[in-house]
Amino acid sequence: MIRPISNERVEKTREEILDIIKSSTLTHEQKVTCLANKADSLLEVLDEVPGLDELLNCPQEDRCICDLSEGHAPLRPRYIAPDYQKLMKEGCKYLNLAPPTDLFEALNTLLIFYKHVPSVTNYPVYLGQLDDLIEPFIDTVDEKTAAKLIKLFLLNVDRTVLDSFAHADIGPKPSKTAHFIFEAEKELEDAVPNLSLKYQEGVSSDEYLKEAVECALVSAKPSFANHNMFSKEFNGEYVIASCYNGLYLGGGAYTLCRLILGNIAKRSSSIEDFKTKQLPYVMDVMAKYMDARIKFEVEESGFFENNFLAREGFISRDKFTAMFGLVGMADAVNMLFEKEGKTGRYGSDEAANQLGVEIMEIIDKFNQSHTNKYCETTDGHFLLHAQVGLAEDIGVTPGTRIPIGEEPEELIDQLNVLSKFHKYFPSGTGDIFPIDLTVHRNPEYVMDIIKGAFAKDIRYMSFYSSNSDVIRVTGYLVKRSEMEKLDAGNNVIQDTTALGLGAAKNGHILERKVR
Amino acid sequence: MLGVVTKIIPFSSVDGPGNRTAIFLQGCNINCKYCHNPETRNSCINCGLCVQVCPQKALSLENGKVSFDASACISCDTCIKTCPHGSTPKTRLMTPEEVMEIVKKQMPFIRGITVSGGECMLQPDFITELFKLAKKENLGTLIDSNGTIDFREYPDLLEVSDGVMLDIKAFFPEDHRRVTDADNNKVLENAQFLGENNKLSEVRAVIVPDLYDVVKNIKAMGEFLVPLYKINPFRIKIIAFRPMGVREEYANLQVPTKQLLEELRGILADMGFEDIVII
Numbered sequence: 128m129i130r131p132i133s134n135e136r137v138e139k140t141r142e143e144i145l146d147i148i149k150s151s152t153l154t155h156e157q158k159v160t161c162l163a164n165k166a167d168s169l170l171e172v173l174d175e176v177p178g179l180d181e182l183l184n185c186p187q188e189d190r191c192i193c194d195l196s197e198g199h200a201p202l203r204p205r206y207i208a209p210d211y212q213k214l215m216k217e218g219c220k221y222l223n224l225a226p227p228t229d230l231f232e233a234l235n236t237l238l239i240f241y242k243h244v245p246s247v248t249n250y251p252v253y254l255g256q257l258d259d260l261i262e263p264f265i266d267t268v269d270e271k272t273a274a275k276l277i278k279l280f281l282l283n284v285d286r287t288v289l290d291s292f293a294h295a296d297i298g299p300k301p302s303k304t305a306h307f308i309f310e311a312e313k314e315l316e317d318a319v320p321n322l323s324l325k326y327q328e329g330v331s332s333d334e335y336l337k338e339a340v341e342c343a344l345v346s347a348k349p350s351f352a353n354h355n356m357f358s359k360e361f362n363g364e365y366v367i368a369s370c371y372n373g374l375y376l377g378g379g380a381y382t383l384c385r386l387i388l389g390n391i392a393k394r395s396s397s398i399e400d401f402k403t404k405q406l407p408y409v410m411d412v413m414a415k416y417m418d419a420r421i422k423f424e425v426e427e428s429g430f431f432e433n434n435f436l437a438r439e440g441f442i443s444r445d446k447f448t449a450m451f452g453l454v455g456m457a458d459a460v461n462m463l464f465e466k467e468g469k470t471g472r473y474g475s476d477e478a479a480n481q482l483g484v485e486i487m488e489i490i491d492k493f494n495q496s497h498t499n500k501y502c503e504t505t506d507g508h509f510l511l512h513a514q515v516g517l518a519e520d521i522g523v524t525p526g527t528r529i530p531i532g533e534e535p536e537e538l539i540d541q542l543n544v545l546s547k548f549h550k551y552f553p554s555g556t557g558d559i560f561p562i563d564l565t566v567h568r569n570p571e572y573v574m575d576i577i578k579g580a581f582a583k584d585i586r587y588m589s590f591y592s593s594n595s596d597v598i599r600v601t602g603y604l605v606k607r608s609e610m611e612k613l614d615a616g617n618n619v620i621q622d623t624t625a626l627g628l629g630a631a632k633n634g635h636i637l638e639r640k641v642r
Numbered sequence: 643m644l645g646v647v648t649k650i651i652p653f654s655s656v657d658g659p660g661n662r663t664a665i666f667l668q669g670c671n672i673n674c675k676y677c678h679n680p681e682t683r684n685s686c687i688n689c690g691l692c693v694q695v696c697p698q699k700a701l702s703l704e705n706g707k708v709s710f711d712a713s714a715c716i717s718c719d720t721c722i723k724t725c726p727h728g729s730t731p732k733t734r735l736m737t738p739e740e741v742m743e744i745v746k747k748q749m750p751f752i753r754g755i756t757v758s759g760g761e762c763m764l765q766p767d768f769i770t771e772l773f774k775l776a777k778k779e780n781l782g783t784l785i786d787s788n789g790t791i792d793f794r795e796y797p798d799l800l801e802v803s804d805g806v807m808l809d810i811k812a813f814f815p816e817d818h819r820r821v822t823d824a825d826n827n828k829v830l831e832n833a834q835f836l837g838e839n840n841k842l843s844e845v846r847a848v849i850v851p852d853l854y855d856v857v858k859n860i861k862a863m864g865e866f867l868v869p870l871y872k873i874n875p876f877r878i879k880i881i882a883f884r885p886m887g888v889r890e891e892y893a894n895l896q897v898p899t900k901q902l903l904e905e906l907r908g909i910l911a912d913m914g915f916e917d918i919v920i921i
Binding site for chain 1: 652661749
């Protein structure tokens with residue numbers, strides 16, 4: 128049943144629609160996406176959740192829950208991670224594609240398929256485990272041709288998948304495919320795809336890791352994922368999608384909503400009030416809201432009955448879960464400390480960090496007690512996610528990160544803080560380190576840090592050189608040169624560039640401490 | 643046992659391979675014109691001049707000795723700029739165990755430690771004890787030295803050292819004297835000895851075209867090193883002079899061009915050296 132809305136809201140939306148149509152900076156594709164969002168914003172069909180309105184649809188500075196522009200009537204899951212291996216082995220009936228037999232066909236098959244994988248961005252957020260997918264075909268052509276084909280494939284992805292939340296995976300085993308990807312990315316320096324190397328000591332060789340680090344110091348990719356940690360949590364069947372999100376292969380995430388911890392602290396009178404009343408209340412409302420979204424997707428939208436991905440078994444409904452996100456741990460801890468007249472800051476003060484851990488324990492315990500029948504793949508629970516923030520976030524620190532500008536002087540102290548928090552987030556968290564140029568002559572420096580970090584339960588790390596064009600904003604990549612173009616009022620091809628520009632202005636991402 | 647420690651850098655990417663904790667020891671026996679940290683050369687004589695100028699009041703005179711409060715320091719370096727003796731009031735007397743405690747805090751993120759200076763070989767017993775502790779933790783141990791102290795006299799130290807990163811600041815004695823006020827016969831003997839005993843892990847040359855004939859020196863150095871390289875290969879680092887931290891009277895020395903640095907690399911590569919790094 129569609130609930131009525133006010134005429135005033137309809138009129139306001141009509142004005143916004145016209146603004147989108149007339150916009151001089153949005154590209155055609157970006158306009159279409161925005162228009163679709165405006166269309167479903169007029170619907171009110173999700174089960175009503177008491178108390179939600181006050182926490183979600185309120186001025187930004189009071190907002191405690193955010194649904195990350197998923198819309199009012201989700202027509203597909205937020206993140207979808209198709210089993211591309213099935214495509215390579217069996218082809219696709221809907222797209223009338225036979226299984227590929229050589230490298231030309233393999234890459235062409237993938238590129239065609241990507242066009243048909245939806246997500247919240249309308250582009251695929253998972254592009255597959257590229258080494259496993261491509262390696263069987265890599266020797267069907269000579270090396271020079273293989274290198275060129277892979278470079279053209281990556282170029283194609285960057286220019287047609289217009290959103291850098293599109294994420295490809297490689298590792299932990301070295302491969303020729305990965306080698307060609309590194310070689311190509313060092314030359315291309317493009318933002319898409321996002322790339323993760325699943326690192327596992329003993330399986331990922333030092334030569335492989337070194338080549339990856341050298342590539343990252345030029346092109347800000349790959350990032351490094353702790354394979355042992357993710358494997359254990361997902362029985363070996365995980366993908367890294369979107370920013371850095373661990374999800375089941377052949378499944379994905381119905382939805383991602385986030386707690387804005389700083390604003391929850393704002394409405395709390397004390398640490399005690401935050402822990403025992405305000406936070407539990409907001410978590411309860413958010414979980415119910417997520418339940419309502421999931422219910423609509425599964426029971427009403429028809430996606431899982433009708434979309435070819437589900438019909439042909441590239442995805443399966445029972446491998447989906449939902450992501451219970453949070454931002455602003457640092458903001459909450461600092462505000463609660465101020466309210467109680469304590470001086471310590473999150474990131475540098477032991478007691479402040481300890482409060483952060485206690486808050487995580489409360490959130491984790493809540494999540495473990497909440498169940499949703501459509502999340503059977505994760506034992507009926509959601510997965511926690513340290514969300515990286517939105518372009519329009521002001522004064523909101525991503526996930527459990529230490530605010531930019533307050534990073535401890537020594538990297539070791541920052542790493543020790545991270546190792547307390549990363550373990551809570553199977554569906555993703557990560558930290559980003561700009562690295563000084565001199566490290567180019569010593570990639571082993573970064574390798575040692577990665578190995579040490581993964582031994583200490585750090586989940587996911589990204590590095591980029593402090594002077595490269597491609598940089599990691601929060602969980603995705605943008606080109607500085609593209610941000611400058613956009614800032615000067617020009618169209619830019621990827622929609623994430625606008626997010627990056629917002630984050631540069633509001634989130635100070637260009638001011639991270641260089642290591 | 644106590645060492646005079648100038649500073650400890652927890653994570654260093656420039657003091658040997660991988661990530662290492664670098665420990666700088668106070669005091670030096672030569673006088674390189676391009677020294678980047680000239681305050682590490684001499685011991686503090688407790689004259690107290692720095693105490694008067696410290697804007698943070700982080701320094702005080704206690705019983706005739708300069709005392710330093712690290713928590714109040716903002717690293718403005720006013721004390722170092724004021725010191726007329728090429729020293730710093732910020733050194734600490736530490737036992738090898740105390741240094742090792744700080745090193746352990748960096749594990750498992752580091753692969754080893756490097757002692758540097760000043761000239762760290764002025765405190766060989768301290769390094770020996772520190773390295774023994776490091777070896778117990780399975781950490782790598784490297785010495786960064788100007789080569790003027792005879793390594794043959796310290797077999798116990800070499801036993802617990804993975805290797806020495808040796809400066810050859812100039813090959814010809816008169817050039818070395820001009821750069822450092824010291825002879826280099828010991829340096830070359832050390833290179834020979836360490837190379838033959840598989841303890842030479844890196845040779846460094848700082849390139850300052852204004853101070854000596856760079857091409858002529860590198861050529862001669864390369865020819866001298868080739869036989870050693872054939873016994874045990876090592877890295878050669880070509881370090882471009884940069885004015886950062888250098889004393890005012892020498893800060894105007896010319897920075898070598900990229901072209902010149904590449905020419906030097908070519909000279910060494912032609913002789914068969916494979917691992918050449920320009921910094």
